[in-house]
């Protein structure tokens with residue numbers, strides 16, 4: 001039965017994820033423009049961009065690059081399906097990491113020196129956020145366990161709880177917010193693939209990608225954003241319809257905060273990112289999870 | 296409907312410009328003129344760009360570079376010569392190593408004269424370039440359809 005839910009969830013996410021993600025990206029660009037004192041593009045600009053990319057001629061460097069990117073897209077959709085159908089959070093984390101790995105391989109396989117720099121930076125980003133993301137899943141499961149008595153990574157479990165998981169996971173949530181900046185590809189941690197003009201070695205991971213492949217990369221990015229914001233919202237869900245509204249409000253506030261950070265901080269070196277993320281994971285994750293074990 | 300005109304991403308290359316035109320190109324991207332209103336984004340990657348903005352004249356040194364950037368751009372693509380130097384060689388036209396305007400190495404679609412070319416002119420030229428882009432995009436679609444038959 002679980003598999004059935006995941007499949008239905010994946011199909012629904014494959015339609016809803018890109019639509020929502022596209023609107024989020026549009027809002028991002030509009031808000032960014034306002035923060036910089038500009039009018040900014042229309043809300044649907046990200047959609048126009050992708051449609052334009054699909055119209056471009058097909059000039060792939062090799063035939064495998066597009067396959068890797070398409071696989072990354074499929075795994076992102078699957079991760080979204082697992083999450084939004086109420087499935088296993090840990091599995092969702094692993095599947096979305098697999099998608100990130102395929103994206104890295106896609107950049108490596110082109111043999112372009114610029115794409116390789118981007119790919120190795122992307123690898124560092126994955127290394128930086130992964131510990132905290134795993135702690136997030138563990139913290140969630142322990143939060144559920146502290147209320148029900150048994151460990152469950154299931155997302156749907158949150159909807160049956162008497163209180164939101166955030167109450168016992170404040171530090172884990174703070175850590176998640178820190179790595180969220182890396183995951184959403186926002187400055188100061190947009191090391192591998194920046195949306196801002198001219199701060200990149202050509203264009204990082206996507207240097208050799210064009211047309212349809214680049215369009216898929218954009219769609220992956222949209223879907224990932226929706227999924228990661230879903231993780232944020234999950235911490236505020238409990239057995240009450242009002243909790244969904246609260247979760248949405250928190251998600252909106254967090255997204256605004258991320259855009260604000262993006263516009264106000266210059267990019268850091270990868271050493272600072274890696275150290276920062278690991279220290280945060282160590283402090284936030286280990287202390288919070290240690291508290292569960294001790295108390 | 297072609298979407299090429301809705302999201303023209305540009306790449307800017309400085310040939311042997313005196314930097315006057317370059318500053319104007321960048322001014323067009325700044326808040327005062329904010330060309331992102333029209334979906335225009337400055338990319339540093341020829342493979343992502345639709346419009347090639349060249350400033351300054353062509354000389355023996357940069358001939359190959361301009362060719363290379365043009366060749367790496369993916370169809371449909373448009374070239375805009377920004378400033379009189381890029382159009383004809385301008386004030387530098389009779390220098391010993393200057394070959395002339397951009398059209399001496401690659402086909403140019405829109406000429407934006409001026410010394411220096413003002414941001415309004417650049418925006419005008421890009422808007423004209425966008426119309427050409429749409430045509431090329433439609434032609435490409437037709438060609439693809441024919442190839443599929």
Ligand code: SF4
Pocket residue numbers: 311312313314315316350351377378379380381385386409410411412
């Ligand atoms: S057109 Fe005038 S301002 Fe522009 S590059 Fe030539 S000399 Fe400089």
